[in-house]
Amino acid sequence: AFEPLVSDFYGYHNLLSAQEKETLAALRAYLETEVKPLVNDLWERAEFPHQVIKRLAELGLYRFAWEETKTFENSAVFRGFVALELARVDASVATHVGVHNGLAMGSISIAGSAEQKAEWLPKMAAGEIVGAFGLTEPDSGSDSAQGLRTVATRDEATGDWILNGSKRWIGNATFSDITIIWAKSAEDGQVKGFIVKTDTPGYTATKIEGKQALRIVQNADITLENVRVPEALRLQNGNSFKDTAKVLRLTRAEVAWASVGNSIGAYDAAVRYTKQRVQFGKPIAAHQLVQDLLVKSLGNITASLAMVVRVSQMLDEGTQRDEHSALAKAYATARMRETVAWCREALGGNGIVLEYDVARHFADAEALYSYEGTREMNTLIVGRSITGFAAFV
Ligand code: FAD
Numbered sequence: 170a171f172e173p174l175v176s177d178f179y180g181y182h183n184l185l186s187a188q189e190k191e192t193l194a195a196l197r198a199y200l201e202t203e204v205k206p207l208v209n210d211l212w213e214r215a216e217f218p219h220q221v222i223k224r225l226a227e228l229g230l231y232r233f234a235w236e237e238t239k240t241f242e243n244s245a246v247f248r249g250f251v252a253l254e255l256a257r258v259d260a261s262v263a264t265h266v267g268v269h270n271g272l273a274m275g276s277i278s279i280a281g282s283a284e285q286k287a288e289w290l291p292k293m294a295a296g297e298i299v300g301a302f303g304l305t306e307p308d309s310g311s312d313s314a315q316g317l318r319t320v321a322t323r324d325e326a327t328g329d330w331i332l333n334g335s336k337r338w339i340g341n342a343t344f345s346d347i348t349i350i351w352a353k354s355a356e357d358g359q360v361k362g363f364i365v366k367t368d369t370p371g372y373t374a375t376k377i378e379g380k381q382a383l384r385i386v387q388n389a390d391i392t393l394e395n396v397r398v399p400e401a402l403r404l405q406n407g408n409s410f411k412d413t414a415k416v417l418r419l420t421r422a423e424v425a426w427a428s429v430g431n432s433i434g435a436y437d438a439a440v441r442y443t444k445q446r447v448q449f450g451k452p453i454a455a456h457q458l459v460q461d462l463l464v465k466s467l468g469n470i471t472a473s474l475a476m477v478v479r480v481s482q483m484l485d486e487g488t489q490r491d492e493h494s495a496l497a498k499a500y501a502t503a504r505m506r507e508t509v510a511w512c513r514e515a516l517g518g519n520g521i522v523l524e525y526d527v528a529r530h531f532a533d534a535e536a537l538y539s540y541e542g543t544r545e546m547n548t549l550i551v552g553r554s555i556t557g558f559a560a561f562v
Contacts, residue, residue: 204218252424253430255430256429271419279406280404302348304317314414339391360407383536414491419484432469443463453515462514469504502538
């Protein structure tokens with residue numbers, strides 16, 4: 170049965186249907202029993218638990234959002250709670266889902282033709298093939314709307330596209346079966362998306378080593394040397410970066426939800442620990458300044474949760490715009506960064522040791538804060554909306 174999280178202080182779970190709650194309960198049971206025991210060790214070894222893909226697919230995680238694959242009507246608030254539950258246990262596993270389901274399947278759902286959706290989404294929903302999303306490049310991160318160097322040239326003889334360039338930071342890409350590659354068309358200078366099968370000659374992905382956040386996520390550098398992609402694999406409704414941005418609008422809201430989950434993971438551990446740890450003859454949770462750390466953390470979690478709930482409701486109402494999800498992403502990840510630091514502080518020295526279940530959330534926060542648009546870029550998207558001036562072009 171579904172147990173509301175105590176850190177959902179204002180009871181937003183009341184917005185969920187019985188079926189949504191049941192689905193979340195099944196997800197939580199799986200994560201708590203089979204994933205949580207593994208993650209500190211996997212994090213240390215920077216390894217991905219490939220076995221989760223099949224189970225997450227069975228739990229329906231890659232199908233809820235898409236018309237072609239969903240098994241029951243569900244709300245964006247529910248899908249946000251899914252991201253929260255994942256990140257509460259491990260932000261890397263949440264990121265894996267965010268990349269495969271949100272970014273890769275989302276690209277096909279938003280920019281693909283009916284035939285492309287019918288061909289790819291069911292296989293991806295079943296976890297039979299794994300997707301990645303290649304937008305960022307070594308020399309183009311925040312400016313990827315205009316600065317992409319990867320070029321797609323049309324081969325007039327066959328109608329195929331030839332991709333040349335490189336990508337950096339691409340999650341899931343050490344093992345993905347397909348990677349959505351965003352490239353500038355040599356024909357019209359517009360950004361177009363391509364479903365690239367990773368066994369295509371000229372495509373190579375190399376794992377990025379030495380990360381100190383989200384170590385379980387497998388990020389890769391990709392090189393594309395004369396990679397030939399048939400026109401049938403070009404996303405047929407991806408005509409400019411505006412279409413890429415439609416995908417990012419959805420996934421940024423989900424990252425905001427995941428950042429609330431990541432905060433809750435650290436907060437729950439801090440509450441548990443401070444009730445047990447005794448100093449000056451009483452549990453440290455009984456000291457006023459320790460309570461202050463916990464209450465400030467809960468305040469951040471509660472304010473962020475209110476924001477992400479509303480931004481998801483706006484998606485379902487059809488009123489969500491880029492600046493709405495950009496504000497939620499910038500705000501919730503900034504609050505998460507404060508929260509995980511306060512929770513770490515509440516554990517003293519043990520706060521930096523993996524087994525106390527705060528250090529991982531603390532480190533992972535840094536990547537959530539910077540990916541899918543840094544706080545600065547999401548701030549500038551909101552700034553453009555409220556002032557009418559685009560400060561970043
Ligand atoms: P830069 O763009 O070089 O920015 C560096 C700093 O300069 C930032 O603080 C930035 O805010 C600031 N800055 C830049 N321009 C301005 C400006 N105009 N005004 C003010 N400040 C500015 N990308 C993908 O395509 N697919 C993925 O799956 C993926 N997964 C990722 C996973 C992880 C763990 C990480 C760390 C990154 C991932 N990324 C992925 C890339 C991510 O989206 C980029 O790192 C992010 O967009 C920032 O780009 P950058 O790192 O090149 O930083």
